[in-house]
Amino acid sequence: MTLTLGFHGAARTVTGSRYRLDTGGMRTVIDAGLFQGYKKLRKLNWRNVPFEADTVDQVVLTHAHIDHIGLLPRMVKNGFHGNVYTTGASIELARLLLKDSAKIHEEDAAYANKKGYSRHRPALPLYTSEDAEHAISLLKPVEYYQWLELSDNFKIRWQPAGHILGAASIEAHYQTAAKSCRVLFSGDIGRYDMPLHIDPKPRADCDVLICESTYGNREHDRSISVEDQLCEAIEGTIKLKGTVLIPAFAVGRTQQLTLILRRLMNSGKLPQVPLHLDSPMAVSATKIYGNHMDEHHLDEDVFADGREQLFPDMVTLHRTRDDSIALNNLRGPRIIISASGMLTGGRVLHHLARLVKKSKNTIIMAGYQAPGSRGRDLLEGKPTVKVHGREIPVKAEIRSLSGLSAHADRGELFKWLKSNKNKPEKVYLTHGEPESAFAFAREIQRELGWKAEVPNLDHKVKLIS
Numbered sequence: 001m002t003l004t005l006g007f008h009g010a011a012r013t014v015t016g017s018r019y020r021l022d023t024g025g026m027r028t029v030i031d032a033g034l035f036q037g038y039k040k041l042r043k044l045n046w047r048n049v050p051f052e053a054d055t056v057d058q059v060v061l062t063h064a065h066i067d068h069i070g071l072l073p074r075m076v077k078n079g080f081h082g083n084v085y086t087t088g089a090s091i092e093l094a095r096l097l098l099k100d101s102a103k104i105h106e107e108d109a110a111y112a113n114k115k116g117y118s119r120h121r122p123a124l125p126l127y128t129s130e131d132a133e134h135a136i137s138l139l140k141p142v143e144y145y146q147w148l149e150l151s152d153n154f155k156i157r158w159q160p161a162g163h164i165l166g167a168a169s170i171e172a173h174y175q176t177a178a179k180s181c182r183v184l185f186s187g188d189i190g191r192y193d194m195p196l197h198i199d200p201k202p203r204a205d206c207d208v209l210i211c212e213s214t215y216g217n218r219e220h221d222r223s224i225s226v227e228d229q230l231c232e233a234i235e236g237t238i239k240l241k242g243t244v245l246i247p248a249f250a251v252g253r254t255q256q257l258t259l260i261l262r263r264l265m266n267s268g269k270l271p272q273v274p275l276h277l278d279s280p281m282a283v284s285a286t287k288i289y290g291n292h293m294d295e296h297h298l299d300e301d302v303f304a305d306g307r308e309q310l311f312p313d314m315v316t317l318h319r320t321r322d323d324s325i326a327l328n329n330l331r332g333p334r335i336i337i338s339a340s341g342m343l344t345g346g347r348v349l350h351h352l353a354r355l356v357k358k359s360k361n362t363i364i365m366a367g368y369q370a371p372g373s374r375g376r377d378l379l380e381g382k383p384t385v386k387v388h389g390r391e392i393p394v395k396a397e398i399r400s401l402s403g404l405s406a407h408a409d410r411g412e413l414f415k416w417l418k419s420n421k422n423k424p425e426k427v428y429l430t431h432g433e434p435e436s437a438f439a440f441a442r443e444i445q446r447e448l449g450w451k452a453e454v455p456n457l458d459h460k461v462k463l464i465s
């Protein structure tokens with residue numbers, strides 16, 4: 001009876017999380033994430049992994065971010081038809097995110113065909129909305145801490161990891177008459193003492209640990225609180241009767257922002273001004289957060305009666321395109337939160353085009369901005385920004401908001417590792433750029449004396465031979 005672990009994504013990079021655990025005759029895939037970013041990485045989404053999708057018995061998911069679930073419809077397209085297990089909250093978010101992902105792939109293919117720039121004729125989407133719907137139909141909910149017996153000698157359970165709603169680390173136990181092995185997949189580890197999201201729970205016992213290393217060599221800046229940064233960025237604009245535009249990712253980031261703004265306005269640190277949430281996905285994601293406050297709450301007073309408590313008093317939710325367009329005629333002072341977070345597409349662009357050319361307005365970039373994105377260009381001080389084919393002069397104030405990352409930094413990862421006295425025999429560091437993963441491996445060896453390794457893509461290890 002053997003136990004084999006394969007690393008089929010997020011190896012020396014931060015996206016595409018996917019592992020395979022073979023226990024005797026059973027194949028389990030842990031996470032099915034999309035590779036994102038540079039073209040070289042995105043091409044990996046199309047490759048034939050070293051196993052056939054239809055030979056996989058089940059998939060288990062740590063959380064609903066697309067770099068952990070976004071390849072599921074592709075696996076389904078390639079013949080996978082087993083169960084997909086994850087927490088109930090992750091299922092609700094996955095429904096939203098997988099449908100959106102399929103739509104983006106379909107639109108990209110349609111655009112490539114229109115412009116004729118693809119080598120493939122016709123260009124095909126990585127997967128379709130139908131594939132996503134099929135993948136969604138395979139999702140089965142699990143409870144945190146409850147063992148899921150997948151065979152007589154193999155069981156799995158989920159443990160809260162903070163990070164985003166529904167996120168978990170996954171423990172897998174394999175037991176034969178002669179040997180046993182406990183494998184722990186960290187998933188993405190969240191931060192401690194963050195607004196909205198709970199702290200990661202202490203690490204479970206394990207023999208082998210697969211740990212993320214996104215910020216394995218860096219600490220988050222804690223010199224100014226997010227609240228102070230927001231007040232400083234918003235106050236002046238309100239006085240000038242300008243509009244503050246905050247491009248933000250629809251799931252997690254948007255809800256943190258609306259909650260912080262609610263607290264600032266209710267405590268009088270910011271005046272009560274209208275807040276507009278202009279993103280159908282953000283509105284739906286907020287509803288899902290509201291549905292799961294019992295398992296995810298931090299502050300009982302804030303979550304006392306559900307969804308509305310995530311917002312300041314003067315909030316308007318904009319779902320339809322007409323709702324969004326109606327915003328064009330409203331004067332400041334007001335705050336608009338809209339997606340996408342890096343200004344790469346979506347509704348936020350028409351607000352940007354309108355607001356960026358006036359000096360009384362402020363644009364606040366609320367998360368990581370990838371090189372080449374409009375958000376990064378604005379932060380680097382480019383004098384114009386191109387929106388819908390037009391170059392628009394940048395006159396608005398541009399701010400960056402730090403401190404809302406959903407990922408544990410180096411110190412927080414160590415805190416999580418040390419939260420249990422158990423010493424794993426081996427640690428594999430994944431989900432990090434090489435410099436981060438290798439630096440973290442060295443630190444783990446030096447500080448904890450644990451054996452740590454950074455696997456290559458498709459590396460396989462026999463845990464029981």
Ligand SMILES: [Zn+2]
Nearest residue numbers: 063065163188
């Ligand atoms: Zn994540």
